[in-house]
Amino acid sequence: DAKTTQPTSMDCAEGRAANLPCNHSTISGNEYVYWYRQIHSQGPQYIIHGLKNNETNEMASLIITEDRKSSTLILPHATLRDTAVYYCMFKDPYSGGGADGLTFGKGTHLIIQP
Amino acid sequence: DAGVTQSPTHLIKTRGQQVTLRCSPKSGHDTVSWYQQALGQGPQFIFQYYEEEERQRGNFPDRFSGHQFPNYSSELNVNALLLGDSALYLCASSLASGEQFFGPGTRLTVL
Numbered sequence: 409d410a411k412t413t414q415p416t417s418m419d420c421a422e423g424r425a426a427n428l429p430c431n432h433s434t435i436s437g438n439e440y441v442y443w444y445r446q447i448h449s450q451g452p453q454y455i456i457h458g459l460k461n462n463e464t465n466e467m468a469s470l471i472i473t474e475d476r477k478s479s480t481l482i483l484p485h486a487t488l489r490d491t492a493v494y495y496c497m498f499k500d501p502y503s504g505g506g507a508d509g510l511t512f513g514k515g516t517h518l519i520i521q522p
Numbered sequence: 523d524a525g526v527t528q529s530p531t532h533l534i535k536t537r538g539q540q541v542t543l544r545c546s547p548k549s550g551h552d553t554v555s556w557y558q559q560a561l562g563q564g565p566q567f568i569f570q571y572y573e574e575e576e577r578q579r580g581n582f583p584d585r586f587s588g589h590q591f592p593n594y595s596s597e598l599n600v601n602a603l604l605l606g607d608s609a610l611y612l613c614a615s616s617l618a619s620g621e622q623f624f625g626p627g628t629r630l631t632v633l
Contacts, residue, residue, distance in 0.1 A: 454622065
């Protein structure tokens with residue numbers, strides 16, 4: 409199983425950058441880091457993924473360490489609507505002929521404070 | 523684009539009964555995955571369907587089975603329901619190696 413370690417919960421003030429860490433020391437060379445989030449009572453939502461270079465999209469930035477054993481998801485200007493459980497995971501999207509099951513841990517409950 | 527849709531939204535069954543949950547994938551997606559999410563836990567992968575075949579399976583008993591139709595929609599069947607099967611059942615669709623898009627889920631309660 410692809411195992412990651414994340415803090416159980418974090419607080420962040422509205423308008424500030426939220427930095428969510430994830431350790432994935434057993435990641436292998438072909439495996440990408442993925443981040444999803446789940447707002448209460450909804451299905452998980454894809455945020456971003458990356459292999460070894462830092463990535464940025466309209467939702468967030470992903471910083472992956474050079475040894476790839478950890479990463480940080482950055483929400484640059486957190487809003488109350490960013491309160492959710494954030495899941496970090498890794499997989500090789502090209503193994504087994506294509507997409508395969510995601511292995512979710514317990515994630516980080518991020519609470520944005522007004 | 524309606525995104526991933528699931529039905530029903532909520533369902534109540536009793537122990538020993540059977541249940542069928544349904545999922546329509548996002549337009550253009552050909553792969554459907556099913557997950558079980560118990561209260562306070564992350565989603566757990568049940569299985570994935572591609573080209574009407576089960577392509578990958580997680581650690582779930584044979585009581586959990588599925589089907590994918592030619593239009594890529596999918597069903598999840600659970601037989602001989604147990605109290606522990608109470609959970610949120612999530613469907614996700616994707617294209618090959620692409621990101622998975624999740625539906626809102628079906629909340630199953632087994633009494």
